[in-house]
Amino acid sequence: MKIYCCQEHVELALDVFVDEQESYPDLKTVDNPADLSTICEYCTERAIYIVENT
Structure with missing residues (x-):
């Protein structure tokens, strides 16, 4: 699983x-x-983080 997200989310x-x-x-x-x-x-901002499993 990999989630791309902005600072807010x-x-x-x-x-x-x-x-x-x-x-x-x-x-x-x-x-x-x-x-x-x-x-x-979760929105239309650029992703700055990747939340993922190794």
Whole structure:
């Protein structure tokens, strides 16, 4: 599971991940958000975090 999210929705993404996966995720920052065209899964802002399992 991988969730891309903005600063505003990082807590929501962490909560959703833990609820669905029943484990704690890795939280990574996108190295250069300006180069990434992926948007937050909860709004239309650019994703700056990746919440994922290892």
